[in-house]
Amino acid sequence: MFLSKRPNGIYYLYYHDCNGNRQKISTRSPNKSDALMTCPYNLWQMT
DSSP: OEEEEOTTSOEEEEEEOTTSOEEEEEOOOSSHHHHHHHSOHHHHHHO
16 A cells, blocks of 8 residues: 555555555545545555
8 A cells, every 4th residue: 555646736545455456545635644644544454
């Protein structure tokens, strides 16, 4: 799982789902600290 900033200035959380495919979720935040705080808790439990 990792956090990446797209050219539009928004951070996205990338993770691998049950099938091993990479998925992304928008954090809807241009600030890294806010992006980390808005990540769904259940995704952090998957890693």
